[in-house]
Amino acid sequence: MTRLLSREFYARGPLVVAKELIGKKLVRTLTSGDELSGLIVESEAYGGESDPASHAYRGRTARNGVMFGKPGHAYVYFTYGVHYCLNFVTHSSSERASAVLIRAAEPLSGLEIMSINRKTNVPTQLASGPGKLCQAFSIDGQLSGVDVTKIDSPIKVEESFFKPRVMRSKRIGISVARDRMWRFYADSNPNVSKIPRMSNRSLREG
């Protein structure tokens, strides 16, 4: 018996949800019927119109419309002309248009298909980053907007046995609002992102 996370789970704001998603089971059901799954080990919170790093910062656009809808829906966007990133809409009544980016997972089932999708069978290279995770799990823009609280959704999140110590840090890969400690990850998990060494550019910009 597995327990599917409810709309209420997602409706508590991005910080609570980002933290509590660590250790949960991400389940992707393909149209073929095959099931891919993994444990979420890294996430980041993105606020609404008050977070300069959020896609929702400048208000609603064609791309970010899903963020302004109900919590518990997937927001998938395309970036760098190459990769997709998976988020879950999480806002509460007090915090509009926020979301949680799923940055990494530890593969549990469907590793054979993931290996084909990723063109590698090194386990820690399958879903150890937001773009890699989407590629491994066959997630693209067509899935943006799906209601992940529905039992027949192609993307779902379930409770799991995994209760890791949750660590916290600054977010990765953004150029503004860098000080917020809004990244969460499972302690000592080999799939979490390695923090990039600070570049000269970053040092110059302070």
Place this chain on the structure above:
DNA sequence: TCGATGATTGAG
């Protein structure tokens, strides 16, 4: 329209 940029990744 037009140009800059990006919640990244992998190769060199």
Place this chain on the structure above:
DNA sequence: TCAATCATCGAA
């Protein structure tokens, strides 16, 4: 350290 690669968005 840097190129790939293109949808998006604000400015013109």
